[in-house]
Amino acid sequence: MTIKNQNTIILVLCYLVVFFLVLYNINNSFFWDTVVYGSNHSSFYWSTQFSNLLLPDNMDCGVIPAFGMYIALIWEIFGRSIQTSHLAMLPFALGIVYQLYILSKKFIKPEFAGITSLLVLADPTILSQVTLVSPDVPLVFFFLLGTNSLIENKKALLTLSILALFLINTRGVLLSFCLLILDLYCNIDFKNKWRKIFISLVKRSLIYLPALAIFIIYNFYHYSQKGWVFTHEDSPWANTHKVVNSKEFLFNIGLLGWRMLDYGKVIIWIIFLGFLFTFKKQTFRLKQTRLLFFYIL
Secondary structure (H helix, E strand, O other): OOHHHHHHHHHHHHHHHHHHHHHHOOOOOOOOOHHHHHHHHHHHHHHOOOOOOOOOOOOOOOOOOHHHHHHHHHHHHHOOOHHHHHHOOHHHHHHHHHHHHHHHHHHOOHHHHHHHHHHHHOOHHHHHHOOOOOOHHHHHHHHHHHHHHHHOOOHHHHHHHHHHHHHHOHHHHHHHHHHHHHHHHHHOOOOOOHHHHHHHHHHHHHHHHHHHHHHHHHHHHHHHHHOOOOOOOOOOOHHHHOOOOHHHHHHHHHHHHHHHHHHOHHHHHHHHHHHHHHOHHHHOOOHHHHHHHHHHO
């Protein structure tokens, strides 16, 4: 069997796994914070026929509610049901498979690109997310699309990805910042004279300006209408936004470590560090390997 056919078979298998996983869970209810993002926000826009841009304070998370608008639009076209909501995630879930495969081909030998995609997709975090009506599904898709667009220097697609990440939620804004750092690493030569560096930075900034402009305009309008941005004292999520003291900060770090252990990725990191120390001279010899390590960080 040729490498191309082998990868094609594995890719089709990945598509089928995700497709049937979404269908298998198509009757599952909204869960955890997706009750707010996937149900409450969408129900508000659907019931008001998109007549109001801003949400009521009792469900306003301080983020641009584009995800809720998207689900409400799908309801308007195909009918309001939990099944329709899950099917609305399907294009992004299948898109994650394709973008993972494209990303794998950039760093892995062709004969292992398919199996690498399958292994990454087998991660329980990804598989569990695609069963939900959650903004994290398009979030992962547009982050992967943005990464591939950045590496290939497809500016239009990168601009679209950054814009989508800004519109989804605050996590998307943070991921956009990660892409910005990766962009600087890939496309700005800081060994040049400061004038050339400045010109290069200005040119690359045009990719990010549409998303930043919409983010600023929305929050300015939000503040002018409500008198607050991101959070307010009576918000149901106010406790999660408060400033913590040093003891609470350490507690949060410990809690994060506990969650990371639960995900099981500590085993992957231990294996990786073992390879890093064993083959430290060869590890960063290739530019692709250095880029991948930087991307992981």
